[in-house]
Amino acid sequence: MKTTKLLLLSAVLLSACSTSGEEPTTVTREGEITEAASPVAADWKATANERADKVRTDNPERYMAVSGLQPIKTRKGTPRFVGEAVRDPAAADVLLGRLAAGEQDALVRAALVEALPRTGGEYGTELVAMLAEETDADVRVVMVAALERADAGAAHAGLVAALGDEDPIVRAEAARVASMRADGAALAGELELALADETPQVRAAAARTIGVLAVADARDALVSGLADSDARVRLQSLRAIDRIDPAYAAALPQLTTLQADADARVARIADRLAH
Numbered sequence: 002m003k004t005t006k007l008l009l010l011s012a013v014l015l016s017a018c019s020t021s022g023e024e025p026t027t028v029t030r031e032g033e034i035t036e037a038a039s040p041v042a043a044d045w046k047a048t049a050n051e052r053a054d055k056v057r058t059d060n061p062e063r064y065m066a067v068s069g070l071q072p073i074k075t076r077k078g079t080p081r082f083v084g085e086a087v088r089d090p091a092a093a094d095v096l097l098g099r100l101a102a103g104e105q106d107a108l109v110r111a112a113l114v115e116a117l118p119r120t121g122g123e124y125g126t127e128l129v130a131m132l133a134e135e136t137d138a139d140v141r142v143v144m145v146a147a148l149e150r151a152d153a154g155a156a157h158a159g160l161v162a163a164l165g166d167e168d169p170i171v172r173a174e175a176a177r178v179a180s181m182r183a184d185g186a187a188l189a190g191e192l193e194l195a196l197a198d199e200t201p202q203v204r205a206a207a208a209r210t211i212g213v214l215a216v217a218d219a220r221d222a223l224v225s226g227l228a229d230s231d232a233r234v235r236l237q238s239l240r241a242i243d244r245i246d247p248a249y250a251a252a253l254p255q256l257t258t259l260q261a262d263a264d265a266r267v268a269r270i271a272d273r274l275a276h
Contacts, residue, residue: 045130046101053098056091067095072112080108082116093122100131107137114143118150125155132159138168145174149181157187164191169200176206180213189216196222196238201231208234212241220245227255232264239270250274 057064067087072080086092096113104110114131117124128151132144145163148156156178163175176195179185195207196219208226211219223245226238239259243250251274259271 045127049094049097049101049127052094053101056094056098060091063089063091064095067092068099072109080112082112087116087120090120090122093117093120093124096120097124097127100127107140110135110137111140111143114140114147118147123152125151125159129155129159129162132162138166138171141166141168141171142174145171145178148175149178153184156182157184160188161191164188164195169198169203172198172200172203173206176203176210180210185210186214186216189214189219192216193219193222196226201229201234204229205231205233205237208237208241212237212244215245217245220249224253224255227253227259232262232267235259235262236264236267236270239267239274243270243274247274 053064053068057068063086067089070082070084070086072082075081082096087096096117100110100113104113114128117128125148128144128147132141135141135144141163145159148159148163151159160175160179163171166172166175172195176192179188179192189211192207192211192214193216195203196211198204198207204226208223211223220242223238223242226234227242229235229238239250242253253274256271256275260268260275262268262271
C-alpha cells in the first residue's frame with residue numbers, strides 16, 4: 002500500500018508540474034517521491050477551495066446551484082447528481098470544493114466524482130490526488146472511471162497508480178479505462194505486467210485492452226494467457242492476439258487444444274482461426 006501511495010503522489014506531482022511549467026525533478030522513475038515534493042500532492046484541497054471560491058465570486062448563481070444540489074437515487078439505489086447545473090465547466094470547481102470539504106458518505110463522494118466528467122471542466126490533477134487518499138475501493142473505482150475524460154497527464158498518472166491498486170476491481174477498471182483512451186497505448190508496459198496479475202478479472206481486462214489498443218510488442222506476452230485456468234483470460238488473450246496479428250494467431254500451435262476448450266467462445270474462435 003505504501004508503494005501505491007507513493008506512485009499516486011508522484012502522479013499528482015507530475016500532473017501539477019505539467020500545468021505549472023515546472024520540472025518534476027523530485028520524482029524518480031520508480032515512483033519514489035521526496036519530502037520536498039510531498040506538499041504539492043497535499044495542496045489539492047487548498048487548490049480546490051480556491052477554485053470554488055472563485056466561482057462563488059465570479060458566478061454566484063452557479064455556485065449556489067451546484068453547492069446546494071442534492072443527489073437523487075437511481076434505479077439501482079445509488080445517488081447521482083443530475084440536471085443542467087452540473088453541465089458547466091464551473092461546476093467542476095464547485096464539486097471539487099465539496100469533495101475537499103470532506104464528505105463522509107462514500108456514496109455521495111462517488112456521486113460527486115461521477116458528475117465531474119459531465120461538467121466539461123478541469124479536474125484531473127485533483128482527482129489523482131484524491132485517489133491517493135481515498136480508502137473506499139468502490140469510490141476509487143468511480144474515480145478511475147472518471148479518468149477516461151481527464152486530461153492526458155493526469156489520466157496517465159492516475160491509471161498507472163490504479164493499475165497498482167491493492168483492490169483487483171480498481172485494477173481491472175484501470176485496464177478497462179485505458180482501452181477507452183486514444184493515448185491508452187502509453188500504458189502498454191503496465192498493461193503487460195497486469196497480464197500476470199493474481200486476479201483473473203484483471204488479467205482478462207489487461208488482455209482485452211492490449212488487443213483493443215493493438216499493442217504489437219505485447220503479442221508474445223499474450224500467448225501465456227492461452228493456457229490460463231480462467232476461461233475469460235483465455236478468451237481475451239486469443240481475441241487480442243487475433244486483433245494484433247491475425248496471421249500469427251492462425252499459426253498458433255495452441256489452436257488444436259483451444260478448439261476443444263471447455264468454453265464455447267474460446268473453442269469457436271480457435272476453430273475459426275484454424276480454418
